Ligand SMILES: [Fe+2]
């Protein structure tokens with residue numbers, strides 16, 4: 450059993466975003482496993498992969514929010530910035546933590562990464578779907594980008 454599992458509660462029903470969220474969860478699980486291994490180098494590299502993945506995802510997601518003119522775009526960007534800052538802080542703290550402390554840190558970061566999807570990302574799902582249904586021309590390249598099905 451992975452540490453964090455995908456659930457329907459995290460489903461934005463926007464295929465490309467959901468695919469990226471699943472990859473993020475895989476990376477959180479890899480951080481958890483790396484912390485359990487007690488190898489500091491493995492943990493640092495797993496954290497770096499998570500941070501890189503989250504950063505790429507946030508850039509993509511913000512592009513989507515701007516494309517649909519989502520009212521909460523600015524606020525959402527602020528939340529993303531804060532998450533990246535916190536992940537960086539976790540990585541720094543892990544670098545000087547004991548194996549037991551590193552495990553505690555790894556356990557603590559998973560839930561709030563998932564909470565962001567559950568609470569904040571689900572807010573804009575309906576607006577993106579509405580935009581795809583009503584506003585986007587059938588050949589709009591943005592459709593491909595978000596994985597309109
Ligand atoms: Fe997201």
Ligand SMILES: [Fe+2]
Pocket residue numbers: 510525529565569570
């Ligand atoms: Fe987000």
